[in-house]
Amino acid sequence: MVTGYGPVERLVRLWLPVGFFLVLALFPFYWMAITSLKPNSELYNQRIMPLVVHNPTLKHYVDLLTQTSFLTWTWNTMLVAVVSTAISLVLGVMLAYPLARMRFAGAGLIAMTVAAIYLVPQPLLFIPLADLINRLDLGNTLSAVILTYPTMLVPFCAWLLLGYFKTVPMELEEAARIDGASRLQTMRRIFLPLCTPGFISAGIFAFTLSQNEFLYALIFLTKSAVRTVPVGVIAELIRGDVFYWGQLMAGALLGSIPVALIYSFFVEHYVAGLTSGSVKG
Amino acid sequence: MSVRSEPFVGAARPVRRAATLGVWLDRQSVFSWLIMAPPLLFLAALVGYPFCYGILLSLQDRPVAHAGTFVGLKNFATNLHDPLFWRVGLNTFVYTLVATLLKMVGGLGLAVAMNQHFRMKNLVRALLLLPFIVPTVLSTVAWMWMLDPAFSVVNRLLIGLGVPRPGPSWLGNPILAIVSIIVINTWRGLPFYGITLLAGLQTVPPELYEAATIDGASGWQRFRYVTLPLLQPIILIVTLFSVIFTFADFQLVYVLTHGGPQNATQLFATYAFDIAMGAGQLGLGASIALAMFPALALLIIALTIYMRRG
Numbered sequence: 001m002v003t004g005y006g007p008v009e010r011l012v013r014l015w016l017p018v019g020f021f022l023v024l025a026l027f028p029f030y031w032m033a034i035t036s037l038k039p040n041s042e043l044y045n046q047r048i049m050p051l052v053v054h055n056p057t058l059k060h061y062v063d064l065l066t067q068t069s070f071l072t073w074t075w076n077t078m079l080v081a082v083v084s085t086a087i088s089l090v091l092g093v094m095l096a097y098p099l100a101r102m103r104f105a106g107a108g109l110i111a112m113t114v115a116a117i118y119l120v121p122q123p124l125l126f127i128p129l130a131d132l133i134n135r136l137d138l139g140n141t142l143s144a145v146i147l148t149y150p151t152m153l154v155p156f157c158a159w160l161l162l163g164y165f166k167t168v169p170m171e172l173e174e175a176a177r178i179d180g181a182s183r184l185q186t187m188r189r190i191f192l193p194l195c196t197p198g199f200i201s202a203g204i205f206a207f208t209l210s211q212n213e214f215l216y217a218l219i220f221l222t223k224s225a226v227r228t229v230p231v232g233v234i235a236e237l238i239r240g241d242v243f244y245w246g247q248l249m250a251g252a253l254l255g256s257i258p259v260a261l262i263y264s265f266f267v268e269h270y271v272a273g274l275t276s277g278s279v280k281g
Numbered sequence: 282m283s284v285r286s287e288p289f290v291g292a293a294r295p296v297r298r299a300a301t302l303g304v305w306l307d308r309q310s311v312f313s314w315l316i317m318a319p320p321l322l323f324l325a326a327l328v329g330y331p332f333c334y335g336i337l338l339s340l341q342d343r344p345v346a347h348a349g350t351f352v353g354l355k356n357f358a359t360n361l362h363d364p365l366f367w368r369v370g371l372n373t374f375v376y377t378l379v380a381t382l383l384k385m386v387g388g389l390g391l392a393v394a395m396n397q398h399f400r401m402k403n404l405v406r407a408l409l410l411l412p413f414i415v416p417t418v419l420s421t422v423a424w425m426w427m428l429d430p431a432f433s434v435v436n437r438l439l440i441g442l443g444v445p446r447p448g449p450s451w452l453g454n455p456i457l458a459i460v461s462i463i464v465i466n467t468w469r470g471l472p473f474y475g476i477t478l479l480a481g482l483q484t485v486p487p488e489l490y491e492a493a494t495i496d497g498a499s500g501w502q503r504f505r506y507v508t509l510p511l512l513q514p515i516i517l518i519v520t521l522f523s524v525i526f527t528f529a530d531f532q533l534v535y536v537l538t539h540g541g542p543q544n545a546t547q548l549f550a551t552y553a554f555d556i557a558m559g560a561g562q563l564g565l566g567a568s569i570a571l572a573m574f575p576a577l578a579l580l581i582i583a584l585t586i587y588m589r590r591g
Contacts, residue, residue, distance in 0.1 A: 013394075013397070014394065014397050014399060017390065017391075017394035018394050018395065018399075018405060021390075021391050021394065021409060021475075022405065022408060022409065024468065025408065025409050025411060025412050025468075025472065026408060026411065028412075028420055028423045028424060028427060028468075029411065029415075029420075029423070031423060031426070031427055031434060032423045035426065043432070044432060046432070046437075050434055050437055051434075091319065091320040091323060092320070094316050094317060094319060094320050095317055095320045095321070097316065098312070098313035098314075098316055098317055102309040102310070102312065102313040103309055104309050104310035104313045104314070105310065107313070110317065110321075112585050112586075114324075115584075115585045115588065116581050116582070116585050117324060117328055119522075119525055119580075119581045119584060119585070120328065120332075120577075120581070121525065121526060121528075121529035121550075121577070122529075122531070123529045123531050123549070123550035123553060123554075123570055123573070124332070124335070124529065124570055124571075124573060124574065124577065125328065125331045125332060125335065126554070126557075126570070127335060127338065127553065127557045127563055127566050127567045127570055128331040128332070128334040128335035128338055128567065129327070129331045130557075130558070130563075131334070131338070131563060132330075132331060132334070147327065148327065150323070150327075151324065151327045151328050154320055154323065154324065155324070158320070182303065182306070182307055183306075183307050183309075183312045184306075184312070184316075208414060211416055212416040212417055212418075214416075214417065214418050214531070214532045214535075215531050215532065215550075215554075218535075219558060229416070229419075230416050230417075230418035230419060230532075231418075233418065233419065233422065234418060234422070234536055243426075243429075245426050245429075245432075248422055248426065249422075249423065249426065251419075252419040252420070252422050252423055255416060255419045256415040256416065256419050256420075259414055259415060259416065260411065260414060260415065263407075263410075263414050264407065267403070267406075267407045267410075268403075270410075270414075271406070271410075271476060271480070
């Protein structure tokens with residue numbers, strides 16, 4: 001934009017506001033990290049300066065990994081996130097491709113329905129779903145969440161992919177059709193290999209959404225062996241009125257790392273998805 | 282298969298039949314509906330059916346693990362005579378309105394501040410998005426500890442600034458509790474606003490600012506008369522998104538306050554959860570969840586029409 005600010009004006013216009021937002025955004029994570037490294041004697045001592053660690057210890061991490069089922073919860077969370085993301089990408093493509101490329105009666109209606117379902121929040125459906133899962137005898141199985149997470153992820157992936165598919169030029173598909181390929185062949189062999197960036201965007205979004213899901217997991221998974229990280233941390237690390245803050249913060253930090261790592265590798269895809277998912281009209 | 286006795290015709294027919302089938306399958310409408318059938322059936326079974334079943338449940342007296350009896354609109358009447366239900370409605374309204382306004386203003390500020398050239402901009406943008414990426418439950422636990430009655434770091438800092446000991450009881454005081462959930466919801470949602478609006482800002486052609494500057498527009502006037510009108514469609518979409526998911530929020534409140542103290546932070550979603558899962562009254566719980574539906578339906582229809590991809 002406009003250039004030629006002096007250093008003072010640059011400080012006021014740029015670094016002060018950006019610094020403010022950065023501190024606000026990151027302080028809770030900093031606090032999480034240093035709490036998890038403080039021994040209890042330091043955590044509950046009001047007299048010493050709280051913003052740094054004086055005697056760092058890994059005790060909370062060791063306790064978390066040896067005395068709780070945290071590793072099982074992490075495994076469950078990963079398994080559920082990977083499988084439900086994969087299911088959602090496949091089903092999402094099956095919705096998005098015809099909507100992006102074919103002309104048929106009812107296409108507009110289907111597109112609207114998919115968008116509307118994408119916007120339905122879980123609290124509207126959790127009570128009937130809980131009853132349904134009970135009747136299917138799926139309570140306390142990972143299948144319960146693997147089956148229900150795609151209800152929010154499929155419309156989401158379909159919507160994001162639909163936007164992406166429309167940006168892919170049609171010429172290659174037309175050429176394949178002229179060469180006699182069927183529609184299915186054209187889609188699978190010619191079109192889908194061109195869409196890897198779209199799949200990555202939709203995939204990381206779906207993955208982070210399923211790592212973040214709490215309500216369904218809270219209702220369907222009540223045994224420690226099948227819990228996911230968010231539910232395990234809330235249900236088992238908060239015991240009555242006694243809080244094990246060191247362990248809780250260690251768990252919160254470790255539970256955030258997979259998402260943060262994947263996100264840091266694909267941050268450009270993530271931002272692209274974020275803006276196209278909501279903005280492109 | 283009498284055709285077999287006439288080899289000449291018999292050899293030709295299956296080929297022609299396969300070809301017709303192939304042509305039929307290749308018709309745009311047939312191909313589309315066939316390939317969309319599995320996802321559509323899936324959504325019908327796990328979204329459409331539960332939705333209708335939820336309406337049915339809301340018309341029943343249905344204790345958990347018992348058969349339901351049809352009671353008509355009794356559950357909805359019970360809600361309308363329940364002062365707590367109205368309290369929940371008010372809480373949800375205040376929470377949604379204030380948090381959305383804060384996110385909108387803060388997000389605009391963030392976007393404008395970030396829309397400048399500086400080193401490591403991409404890194405800063407990535408860091409700013411962290412609150413939105415990290416699972417809500419986990420970051421809310423961190424806030425819970427930051428607002429702890431005895432060891433709150435926020436209060437330690439406030440006391441350092443001269444606030445009398447022991448500092449405010451963030452989660453124990455009804456007003457401060459709703460302030461707390463609003464602040465944390467804003468903290469989490471603001472980056473989504475900011476980064477989306479930033480993407481919108483970057484599409485504003487610089488010539489427009491130059492022209493406005495030549496015409497003598499001040500910084501504020503450029504923002505008010507150039508930036509805001511061009512950003513308006515994006516602001517509207519992001520706001521509708523944010524309103525829908527703030528209105529139906531569950532996780533943050535469930536973890537931080539469980540709706541307390543004295544139901545001061547109880548929202549529709551947490552109240553429905555308490556009645557259905559805590560008290561075991563599925564029918565009444567379903568009617569509370571459905572109370573969200575009229576407002577949600579309007580918002581969803583508005584947003585769907587607005588972002589239609591025809």
